[in-house]
Amino acid sequence: MANNDYDVLVIGGGGAGLSAACRAAEEGARVAVVEAHKFVGGSTALSGGVFYAANTSVQKAAGITDSAEAMFEYYMTLNQHKVHPSIVRVLCDESGNALEWLRSLGVEFLPEKLYVSGVESVARGHAPTQAGAGITAALEVKARELGVDIACGTRVRKLIVEGRRVVGADVGGAPVRAGSVVVATGGFGHNRLLLNRYYPEAAVHGDWTWAISAYTCRGDGLLMGMEAGADLDGLNRGLLLPTPGFYKDLDVMLPSWLVLVNRDGRRFVRENVEYAVMSGAIKEQLGGTVFAIFDDDARQHGKPDPAYEAYYKSGLLTFNWSTDRLDEQIKKKKVLRASSIEELAELVGVNAATLVTTIDRYNKDVEAGRDALFGKDASLMRTVVKPPFYAAEIKPAIVCLTSTGLRIDQEARVLNDADIPIHGLFAAGEVTGSVLGERYVGGGNSICNAVVFGRIAGREAAKHAIAASTTA
Known part of the structure; x- marks a missing residue:
């Protein structure tokens, strides 16, 4: 087995990618983040940063009683049960923990800024005082404190696959080997071909259609994941x-x-x-x-x-x-x-x-x-x-976001069309298609998805890489 440059390679430095990098580093992994833009942040940094979560300390401070179970019931009902309950269950159960983790990094969510961001009666929209840019800034600081290497201005277009195992990626023309790879490249709002193919509801409006996501969101993760054998989920979904x-x-x-x-x-x-x-x-x-x-x-x-x-x-x-x-x-x-x-x-x-x-x-x-x-x-x-x-x-x-993406399981492992995890490949955020449904449940749904499954992808990718290294 060739020596790896890193335990975990994270492709994409937005909310999901930075969350994955931090979590993987916390597990003791050697981690690198590669970002196409000249600085990290992605679409999360461009957003209002609202975080949709239940059973949080912010809600309790505002006198609101809520639970992950109530959030799950609302999420499934609004989407007419057309989303994977096991995946949504994880999102709801971990939403509060993820928000508290951001607070521990210095992201401020005030009770007076809490609001009803969906069509339910419970206030679950947690608005940070410094919007999405404040979230990604805190994540970047934490990642660097943990020793994560961050390379910006480099687009990754191809994964390295050996014997049905993902073992790294081609980074700027040079192979970078890793025990695990986390794809967190965002959506494909700036790729007209992929919109036509996977989000025709948006593409049908012709030159009226435009995307507010980071301009680097061109579907690279979707394409490289498919080339590695990944299945897609969530056809014609988005916001x-x-x-x-x-x-x-x-x-x-x-x-x-x-x-x-x-x-x-x-x-x-x-x-x-x-x-x-x-x-x-x-x-x-x-x-x-x-x-x-x-x-x-x-x-x-x-x-x-x-x-x-x-x-x-x-x-x-x-x-x-x-x-x-x-x-x-x-x-x-x-x-x-x-x-x-x-x-x-x-x-x-x-x-x-x-x-x-x-x-x-x-x-x-x-x-x-x-x-x-x-x-x-x-x-x-x-x-x-x-x-x-x-x-x-x-x-x-x-196009606020696209929700067709790589199929994942509860551990953020990318699945092939037989629902078998692809060895060494994980994904989180907008590039995945298994979390967001036909209806966006409320403001902050995407940021919650990015951070929750970013952390899960980072944790599982680190465990996988370290276990494989120990075995070798």
Whole structure:
């Protein structure tokens, strides 16, 4: 057996990869991280960093009683049991421990920032004070303290396989041998071919489709894993965000003063429903797209929802619905304008009588201070009465994350199509396909997945490598 350069080689330096590296080093392994970008962090560093977890000290400090069992039940129910219960069970059971580990590294989660990030009644969205960048910064510090070697600016495209065993990777044209390899390369949001093949729900929107993940997320891990014999799981899954297609700027939530209607001219959802389920609600409508209706008063005075003002001020989000931006889109005909609701209905191609009824009922609800159909907070509603009237098409086309990926088991071992672990190969985070389902359970689902299974992959990869070395 050739001498190994490292016990564990981690490919990808985002939240999952850094978590794996730290855990493997804690087990006593010699660890290296190879990152394609010029610095570590990946998509985790670009995110708000919300961590979805149950039974945490932060919840207890906020007076919230929660359990991994309750989180599991919600997770499985929202996904209609179309996810692997054994995998989800691990995620739920370990979510609290993973969050406490991040806190021990100095990541701050305050009770007052805890919020309901899904469509359940329990606050499980743990927002860190320094967003996702704060999480990856703490992980990098810990990794370096543990002696992990980190090489940035190097893309890995091929695993070294000998006799059905993964024994390393080609790193920048040079072979690096390791007792175990952890693939944590993120998704494939920036690879149009892979989107067409594995996430057609996103690709169908053509040039409207764009990804907010790190630009290095091109599916390398998916491809090299498949070449090594890995099976895939989670076809056509991911998280899409709604967009009017004005600009390629991130705006997670549509403002609540919009009225969303489908091609029948009817409302179909609460306009500020959590982004975890909004794209699914839009997708189910005829044609898979809908229209946002508003009037001239909203065009002139519409503001972001108060709950998201801090994100807009920080620059993390961009408000697409400001007066200057809307005026620009009106000139480009991306926003249609009409002197009456009937005329607007004709422009967008919906039944005029139905749309008139929808808007009339909505206006009466605003005046009554009660959304009788969908229960939207009346303080966030605006009447649609002042002409001209406007409509903008909305599509679920911003790729937040992709969930088709390498099939793994509870120990983060990568499986082949016979469900047999590939010797020496582990994976964690967005590159895996066995954890996230058709419905994103709530803000922080992906960060929880990255850290929980990153730690598991690191632990198991270290055990595997050290055991093999001892045997040899």
